[in-house]
Amino acid sequence: MTTIDERTGETTAAATERATPATTLLVDVDVHPMYLPRDILPRLPEPWRTRLERSGGGRGSRQGSQTYPRLRNGGYRVDAAVEGGFPGSDLGLMQEQLLDQYGHDVAVLIPLIQGAGEPAGFQAAMAHAVNEWVREEWLERDPRLLATLNVPFDYPDLAVAEIERYADDKRFVQVAISGGAHSEWGDRKYWPIYEAAEARGLVMMCHVGGGNNGYRGAGAPSFYLEQHIWLHTTMVRLAMGMICEGVFNEFPALQVALVEACISWAGPLQWAMDATFEVLGEDLPHLEAPPSQYFRDHYWMSTQPIEEPDDPAQLLQAIEFTGMTDRIMFSSDYPHWDFDSPDRALPISIRDELRDDIYGQNATHLYTAAAERAGRHASA
Amino acid sequence: MSAIAHGAIDCDVHVEPESMAVLLPYLDPYWHEYIRGGRIGIGHRLYPASEALSARPEARAAGSFPPADYSTLRTQLLEPYEPRAVVLTCVASFQAGRNPYYETAITRAINDWMREEFLDRDDRLRGSVVVPTLHPEAAAEEIDRLGADRRFAQILLPVRSETPWGNVRYRAIHDAAARNHLPLALHPWGGVSMAPTTTGGAASYYEDYLYNSQIIAPAQMLSLVAEGVFERHPSLRVVLAELGFGWIPSLMWRYDKDWKALWRETPWVRDRPSVYIKKHFRATTSPTQIPRRVSELEVAQFAHMLGAWDFLMYSSDYPHDHGEDGSEKLLGVLGEDGREAVLRGNAAAFYEIETEPAGVTPPETDEEARR
Numbered sequence: 240m241t242t243i244d245e246r247t248g249e250t251t252a253a254a255t256e257r258a259t260p261a262t263t264l265l266v267d268v269d270v271h272p273m274y275l276p277r278d279i280l281p282r283l284p285e286p287w288r289t290r291l292e293r294s295g296g297g298r299g300s301r302q303g304s305q306t307y308p309r310l311r312n313g314g315y316r317v318d319a320a321v322e323g324g325f326p327g328s329d330l331g332l333m334q335e336q337l338l339d340q341y342g343h344d345v346a347v348l349i350p351l352i353q354g355a356g357e358p359a360g361f362q363a364a365m366a367h368a369v370n371e372w373v374r375e376e377w378l379e380r381d382p383r384l385l386a387t388l389n390v391p392f393d394y395p396d397l398a399v400a401e402i403e404r405y406a407d408d409k410r411f412v413q414v415a416i417s418g419g420a421h422s423e424w425g426d427r428k429y430w431p432i433y434e435a436a437e438a439r440g441l442v443m444m445c446h447v448g449g450g451n452n453g454y455r456g457a458g459a460p461s462f463y464l465e466q467h468i469w470l471h472t473t474m475v476r477l478a479m480g481m482i483c484e485g486v487f488n489e490f491p492a493l494q495v496a497l498v499e500a501c502i503s504w505a506g507p508l509q510w511a512m513d514a515t516f517e518v519l520g521e522d523l524p525h526l527e528a529p530p531s532q533y534f535r536d537h538y539w540m541s542t543q544p545i546e547e548p549d550d551p552a553q554l555l556q557a558i559e560f561t562g563m564t565d566r567i568m569f570s571s572d573y574p575h576w577d578f579d580s581p582d583r584a585l586p587i588s589i590r591d592e593l594r595d596d597i598y599g600q601n602a603t604h605l606y607t608a609a610a611e612r613a614g615r616h617a618s619a
Numbered sequence: 620m621s622a623i624a625h626g627a628i629d630c631d632v633h634v635e636p637e638s639m640a641v642l643l644p645y646l647d648p649y650w651h652e653y654i655r656g657g658r659i660g661i662g663h664r665l666y667p668a669s670e671a672l673s674a675r676p677e678a679r680a681a682g683s684f685p686p687a688d689y690s691t692l693r694t695q696l697l698e699p700y701e702p703r704a705v706v707l708t709c710v711a712s713f714q715a716g717r718n719p720y721y722e723t724a725i726t727r728a729i730n731d732w733m734r735e736e737f738l739d740r741d742d743r744l745r746g747s748v749v750v751p752t753l754h755p756e757a758a759a760e761e762i763d764r765l766g767a768d769r770r771f772a773q774i775l776l777p778v779r780s781e782t783p784w785g786n787v788r789y790r791a792i793h794d795a796a797a798r799n800h801l802p803l804a805l806h807p808w809g810g811v812s813m814a815p816t817t818t819g820g821a822a823s824y825y826e827d828y829l830y831n832s833q834i835i836a837p838a839q840m841l842s843l844v845a846e847g848v849f850e851r852h853p854s855l856r857v858v859l860a861e862l863g864f865g866w867i868p869s870l871m872w873r874y875d876k877d878w879k880a881l882w883r884e885t886p887w888v889r890d891r892p893s894v895y896i897k898k899h900f901r902a903t904t905s906p907t908q909i910p911r912r913v914s915e916l917e918v919a920q921f922a923h924m925l926g927a928w929d930f931l932m933y934s935s936d937y938p939h940d941h942g943e944d945g946s947e948k949l950l951g952v953l954g955e956d957g958r959e960a961v962l963r964g965n966a967a968a969f970y971e972i973e974t975e976p977a978g979v980t981p982p983e984t985d986e987e988a989r990r
Contacts, residue, residue, distance in 0.1 A: 310884045423818040456815040456830060457838035458782035464881045465783075465841040468873045472834040476816045479833075483826050503872060507865030507921070508833055510945075511908040515829055517942040518672045522825040529910075546872040548924070556920045557869065577880065 264599030265581055266345040268541050269446070269498050269570035270337065272377055273327035274350060274369060282368035287361050307463035311576035319574035326574040330380055337573045338383055341581040344599065347412065347606075348377060348386040349446050349498065362391035366401055370411075378410045385412045385606065387444055392417035395431040402435045412606045413442035413496065416477070424477040425484030437490045442539075442605060444496040447473050471500040475508055482512075482533040485525045494605060496539045502567055503546045506560025509534050535562050539605050541570035542597060543579040551586035555593075564593055568602040620675055621905070621946045623935045628966035629702045630903045631806075631860045631934035633685035634692060635711050636661055636732060641687075645728035653721065661711050665808045670824050671940060678938035685938050689740045696937050697741070703963060704972045706745045706772050706934075707737055708860065713777045713809045719753035723761075726751050730765055738770040745772035745970065747804060752777060755788065759795035766799025772970045773802045777809020778835050778862060783842030797852035802969065804858045805839055807831035832863040832908070837870050844874070844895045847887035856969065857900050861936050864902040865909070868924035871896055897926055901969055903934035904961065909945025918945065919952040928957045932966040 280288055319326035319336065327333065338346060350369050357365070366389040373386045388411040390398035398414075405411045414436050422428060424445070436443050447470040460466050474497040487493060509531035516523065516530050526533070540563065548554055558564060571579050585594055623629075636642055639654050639661055646654075653659070666673035666685075674684040678695060686692040696702070709729050715722040726749040733746045748771050750758035765771050774796055782788060784805070796803055808831065814820050816834055821827035836859060849855060874892035882888065888895075909918060922928070927949070950958045967973045 310881055420818050423816070423820075423822070425822065455817050455838065456779045456810055456813065456835035457784075457842070458780050458786070460783055460838065460842055460845070461786060462845050462884050464877055464884050465838070465845050467881070468841055468870070468877050469838050471873070472837060473817070475833050476818060476830070479826055479829065480818075480822070484822050501869075501873065503869035504866060507869065507908070510865055510910055510913055511829060511833060511863055511906075513910040513912070514906065514908045514942065514944045515672075515825060517910065517944075518940060519670060519823075519825040519828065521671065522823040531910075544873070544876065546869065547876050548868075548872045553868075553920070553924050556917075557924070560917060560921070577877075 263595050264344050264603065265342060266347070266569065266599040266602035267337070267343055267571050267573075267581065268347045268496065268568045268602050269543060270333070270346040270348055270573050271327045271575065272330075272333070272348050272350050272373065273325045273574075274372055275324060275328050278328075278372045278376065279365070279368045282371050283364055287364040290361060291365075307466045309463050309576065314576055316574045316576060316578055330377060333573065334381065337571065338381065343383055343581075345602070346384055347602070348373060348384055349415070349444070350387065350389060351446065351448070352389045352415075359391060359394040359397060363394065363397040363401065365389075366391050367404070370401070370405065374408065374410075385410055387411070388414045388441070390414055390432065392429070392432065393421045395429055398432045399435045402432070402439065402441065406439055411441070413444040416443050416445040416495075418445055418448050418473055423480045425480035425482075425486055427484070430486070430489065433486060433490050433493055437493045442494050442496055444498055445474065445477055446498045447471065447500050471504055474500040475504065478508070478534060478538055479512065479530075481537075482526070482530050483523055487533050487537050488525050488527070493537060494539065495537055496541065496568070496605065498541045498570060499543060499572060500540065501544055501546055502540050502542060502561060503554070503557035505534070505538075505540060505563065506557055509561070531562070535566070538563070539566045539568060539601070541568050542584060543570040543572045544577045545579050545584050551588040554586055555588045555590075558589075558593075565596060565601055565604070567597050568605065569598045620940055620942060621907075621944055623696075623700050623937065624933055624962055625700050627700075627702055627933045627935075627962040628704045628970075628972060629696075629700075629935050629937070630706045630858070630932045630966050630970075631905065632692075632696060632705050632707055632937045633666075633939065634707050634709050634733070634737065635663070635685045635687060636709075636729070637683070637687035642725070642728040642732055645731045646724055650721065650724050662714055664714055665710055666939065667824070672828065673940070674938045675940040689737055692737065693741075696935070697743070700935075702743065704743050704745060704966075704970075706747065706970065707733060708747045708775055708804070708806060709733060709749065710775070710777070710806060710808060712749045713806075714811055716811055717753070719751055719757070722751040723754050723757040727761055730761065730771075734768070734770070738768075744770070745972070746770055747773050747775035748801070749775050750792065752780060752809065755791040759791040762792070762795035762799055762801065766795070766801060771801065772972075773804040773858060775804050775806055775860075778805045778807055778831050778839060779810025779813065779815065780839070781810070781813065784839050785842030785844070785846035785848050787846065793848050793852060793855065797855050800854070802856040802858055804860050805836065805862060806860045807862065833866060836862040837866055840867075840870060840896065840900065841874065843899075844892045845885050845888060847885065849895050849899050850887050850889065855899065858932070858969070859900060859902040860934065861903060861905065861939075863906055863908045864925060864931065865921070867896070867902070867930075868921070897930065901930060901932050901965065903936070904931050904946055904949070905934045905936035905939070905944070906941035907944040907946040907949055908941075909949060911943055911945070913945065913948075915948060915952060918948050922949065922952055928953055928960055929965065931961045932969060933962045
């Protein structure tokens with residue numbers, strides 16, 4: 240709720256309507272540690288180290304951040320700046336501003352990694368270097384942290400090898416799906432990754448953005464305003480593609496977290512999928528239930544950036560439309576500009592029991608149940 | 620299969636020439652060879668006969684769909700359902716390839732065919748102007764050519780585009796629409812040769828069809844507001860035809876929230892985006908995309924989120940079959956006045972159907988068009 244309301248008074252008024260934070264457990268499923276070249280270079284073998292040095296850090300290189308400049312401090316909280324670093328690059332500041340301030344029980348780290356157009360070897364080396372950095376500099380230093388394993392998603396053999404390398408480290412609870420995948424997410428070429436994740440009790444997680452968004456059905460928008468709002472359609476595509484192409488028929492225990500795409504689109508999308516399935520079901524002969532059933536059995540959603548209808552009761556209604564009150568998980572998106580605070584993200588219309596589920600219980604179920612299924616010790 | 624309403628203003632009824640031969644009289648001889656040599660057909664690829672959605676059982680039984688001539692339309696729709704007015708749509712040009720000159724020629728031919736085959740024969744019928752999407756200047760010329768004929772009720776644009784429809788490169792189309800006081804109507808498909816999503820093509824017709832409404836239409840709504848099209852043309856209106864509407868409340872909430880923080884990027888957007896959307900956009904009712912399992916209470920809650928009473932205009936989307944898609948349940952929660960508004964009133968106001976006599980009148984002088 241730190242988006243600034245330009246209209247006088249409304250911020251104060253809204254604050255009084257916020258629910259109190261969770262009383263039982265606070266699990267934040269979208270926290271971004273940001274790596275710097277100095278973190279990654281020593282962990283990269285040649286020739287990739289030289290390649291990264293020459294490309295200036297690999298962040299936003301040829302097709303990245305200048306496409307849609309973010310007119311909010313470059314996309315970050317102003318107060319999250321790190322001297323000599325980058326917002327999110329310093330664990331100490333993250334502890335101060337997030338983990339200690341709100342009393343996080345668990346934070347799930349999602350290091351965003353770019354370079355979907357890079358060669359396979361570079362992507363694999365980068366993913367591993369970032370995973371090592373996360374393990375050594377973050378997981379080892381704060382027991383509240385869990386992490387996402389980065390993999391070279393478009394090269395499934397290399398991705399599976401990376402998953403196997405960390406098979407015994409229970410702090411890596413999920414595997415990142417590339418938001419900018421070369422093929423669509425239901426494509427059979429990715430199934431070895433899903434198979435490996437399912438077998439090891441790892442969640443698959445997609446975070447919006449990333450990769451090459453060079454073409455799309457309506458063409459490219461002009462403004463960050465449009466691009467940022469439209470990002471949730473990544474999840475529409477992913478959710479439909481994985482269901483429609485039979486991923487969950489093949490991997491019935493697989494669980495997928497859809498992160499930073501908020502919630503309210505998911506109810507009406509399930510309606511549209513089911514209504515259309517009644518007419519066009521012959522296109523999807525392998526589905527054994529209406530698409531919404533797969534949706535509710537396999538997907539999880541994070542809250543941020545939480546919707547704010549004028550009538551807060553409508554947010555609760557929209558959540559209930561999803562039929563997934565047990566699968567919605569709080570996320571803050573620290574340190575980005577549209578950070579949602581744990582003490583103000585949910586309006587008072589969210590009843591206490593559901594509030595506790597969203598703030599902590601649901602995420603705990605996701606990450607422990609997945610682990611237990613695979614015989615791993617529960618971490619969260 | 621949802622029943623077709625009786626006596627409504629029906630805002631989306633499909634017609635299509637039976638074959639390319641029907642259009643040849645409206646085309647320059649150069650294109651006759653182009654069409655014959657290239658074996659270009661009308662195609663019916665967007666709504667293939669093999670897909671259940673493409674035709675209701677009665678249309679399928681009649682053997683011809685969508686209606687290819689006036690007598691078929693009369694037999695299948697006008698006589699049994701006695702609509703007060705019908706807005707006809709022909710999407711045959713939405714798959715017209717990458718040649719902008721061919722697209723210019725074929726859209727013009729379709730418009731002339733629609734005028735002679737349908738509009739000249741029944742005062743209840745309104746037409747949609749199709750335009751070359753790859754050639755905005757020619758599109759504006761076509762809008763100006765037909766704008767004086769008030770039987771054309773809207774400009775039909777494919778929802779898939781190379782660049783979102785609000786973009787400045789389409790300003791000639793925005794200006795021509797405003798100058799001729801014609802709404803823009805977005806409708807599924809288009810975007811020939813382009814993938815529907817960032818990760819490529821769809822693996823099934825089911826997915827491809829839904830991407831029109833669930834992924835692409837939202838991008839168009841974002842664009843038309845963000846680019847300030849409605850500040851330049853305060854009277855310009857947009858109808859979302861056959862694109863659903865379940866996705867709209869969520870998009871309005873997100874749009875308003877982001878705008879509060881990011882408005883500096885688009886300072887010409889002076890109101891909350893939802894204000895523009897409620898004022899300038901309307902959606903047709905078919906497909907309603909609400910399955911049976913959704914309760915009346917939920918439908919009523921949703922109707923409030925959307926402001927359905929003002930936002931929706933009835934359509935049968937004939938001959939397409941959307942199953943039991945919830946349109947009756949939705950109309951049921953709106954009350955008598957709401958039902959009347961959706962079946963007739965909103966469309967009458969939007970298309971000025973009751974206030975304008977059919978026939979040719981001079982175009983209105985539009986102050987804003989000169990800005």
